[in-house]
Amino acid sequence: MQNSSIKSFRRPQIDFLTVLGILGAFIFFLGFALLTPMVIAFIYEEEVWHTFLSSASIAFIFGGSLYYFFKPEQELRVREGFLVVSLTWLLLSLVGALPFVISGILPSYTDAVFETMSGLTTTGATIFGGETSSGFMNPQIESLPMSMLFWRSLAHWLGGMGIIVLTLAILPLLGIGGMQLFQAESPGPTADKLTPRVQETAKLLWGVYVAFTGMEFLLLWVHPSMDWFDALNHAFATLATGGFSTKNASIQAFDSVYIDAVITLFMFLAGISFAMHFRLLRGDSKSFFDNRETRFYALIIAISVTIVTFSLWIFDGYSFGSALRYGSFQVVSIVTTTGFGTDNYELWYSFGGFFLFLLFFAGGCAGSTGGGPKMIRWMIIIRNSFREFKQIVHPKAILPIRIGNKTIDADIQRTVLSFFVLYLVIFGLGALVMATMGYNLESAIGASIACLGNIGPGWGAFGPTDNFAQIPYFGKWVLIVMMMVGRLELFTVLLIFTPAFWKQ
Numbered sequence: 001m002q003n004s005s006i007k008s009f010r011r012p013q014i015d016f017l018t019v020l021g022i023l024g025a026f027i028f029f030l031g032f033a034l035l036t037p038m039v040i041a042f043i044y045e046e047e048v049w050h051t052f053l054s055s056a057s058i059a060f061i062f063g064g065s066l067y068y069f070f071k072p073e074q075e076l077r078v079r080e081g082f083l084v085v086s087l088t089w090l091l092l093s094l095v096g097a098l099p100f101v102i103s104g105i106l107p108s109y110t111d112a113v114f115e116t117m118s119g120l121t122t123t124g125a126t127i128f129g130g131e132t133s134s135g136f137m138n139p140q141i142e143s144l145p146m147s148m149l150f151w152r153s154l155a156h157w158l159g160g161m162g163i164i165v166l167t168l169a170i171l172p173l174l175g176i177g178g179m180q181l182f183q184a185e186s187p188g189p190t191a192d193k194l195t196p197r198v199q200e201t202a203k204l205l206w207g208v209y210v211a212f213t214g215m216e217f218l219l220l221w222v223h224p225s226m227d228w229f230d231a232l233n234h235a236f237a238t239l240a241t242g243g244f245s246t247k248n249a250s251i252q253a254f255d256s257v258y259i260d261a262v263i264t265l266f267m268f269l270a271g272i273s274f275a276m277h278f279r280l281l282r283g284d285s286k287s288f289f290d291n292r293e294t295r296f297y298a299l300i301i302a303i304s305v306t307i308v309t310f311s312l313w314i315f316d317g318y319s320f321g322s323a324l325r326y327g328s329f330q331v332v333s334i335v336t337t338t339g340f341g342t343d344n345y346e347l348w349y350s351f352g353g354f355f356l357f358l359l360f361f362a363g364g365c366a367g368s369t370g371g372g373p374k375m376i377r378w379m380i381i382i383r384n385s386f387r388e389f390k391q392i393v394h395p396k397a398i399l400p401i402r403i404g405n406k407t408i409d410a411d412i413q414r415t416v417l418s419f420f421v422l423y424l425v426i427f428g429l430g431a432l433v434m435a436t437m438g439y440n441l442e443s444a445i446g447a448s449i450a451c452l453g454n455i456g457p458g459w460g461a462f463g464p465t466d467n468f469a470q471i472p473y474f475g476k477w478v479l480i481v482m483m484m485v486g487r488l489e490l491f492t493v494l495l496i497f498t499p500a501f502w503k504q
Helices: 002-008 016-043 049-069 078-096 098-102 109-120 146-161 163-170 178-185 198-221 228-239 250-254 257-270 274-281 285-290 292-314 320-335 350-361 375-393 410-436 441-452 473-487 491-497
Strands: none
Touching: 016 049, 016 078, 016 098, 016 146, 049 078, 049 098, 049 146, 078 098, 078 109, 078 473, 078 491, 098 109, 098 146, 109 146, 109 473, 146 198, 146 228, 198 228, 198 257, 198 274, 228 257, 250 257, 257 320, 274 285, 285 292, 292 320, 292 350, 292 375, 320 350, 350 441, 375 410, 410 441, 410 473, 410 491, 441 473, 473 491
């Protein structure tokens, strides 16, 4: 009888009421973010200000009600953490799409969700400037209200460091189970805690993020071709490695060596772990420069810039200075998955173009705002491959994999191998879906890797001068899911679709 009584009070494997309460808190927080573009609308005297007020009101009412009725009172556990993170990114995209629809700028809710998910996941793929499958011509980027442009960039910036990491920093009420959320959202095989308390870690990471954003904003603003609005939006998009621009031609529209150099520098910095930046700013330069992933990342970019520069110089007829300028910008933009453009790489000679395509599968460092597989995983997979050769020659030898002085556990090795297999499978399935819609091989592959890798521009019909407006609604929802899966590094989202996740 006593055992039966204890069983009746046992907490369920997944506490959905706690999940709903925390989701409500995130949606409520989004309401404050939706109010921010109103300031821009008032500055530029735009009538669309009321769309942000309406959207924010919906977020406040919906999110506030969920939190009020289901306020979390229990410790958040691992399964609930994964469920919260996955649903948060989806729900915030659904609510964040409202300004585009309420204003009438995008009559298609699917297009609005695509643009918002692309912003929050820092993908940078856009549906603006093209004709949809239903025959509606979406407006050009430069014809959008300033407040809408700002909302796109703000979505980038919030999603770059992570909505949940930001909320953990400013809302102590989510301190319960905060580490579960931090680990589920943080990119890379492991989450780097700078302090024992996850709230303090979140604050430190966001502090560095804000500081770098401010630095780039000032450096861009001093250039005469950029006003404060363009400078702020591009600083947001750069540090988030997002790629949304205020211009149809992206960074190429400014045609400035100085602007190219500043953005290249900050894209490079954004591709490095922000925990490493914090340690460097704190004076621990040894940790920064001795970090094997950071060094590998810098080496890959240096080699890639050299190869692409010489390809443009020798095969495409660029002057050496122009080859270095455009080659380095595009290499850093693609490796960090920012997606800004200063040149149409689809017109390059096949050698340089194909080499750049390979970089679509690279990614920045773990703990950065970049997408893609991440450099640390490539390091592990390369070390594992060389270990296999040695194991064949010395079958009885114990050959651990080390990155620096750290031995990589077998569990992490297995997870990394599984990640690459899943990544290629999802990439292939995404390309297959696009191919069934009539797109050629180049376009299908380009759309798939551009969204899964959170890169933005792809190839073929979705190249750096094109957009994603033409894709049928089903295809857009497939790519929406792929953007979210890529941003949360596969397992966080895919886990909730496995039977084991729901078993008691």
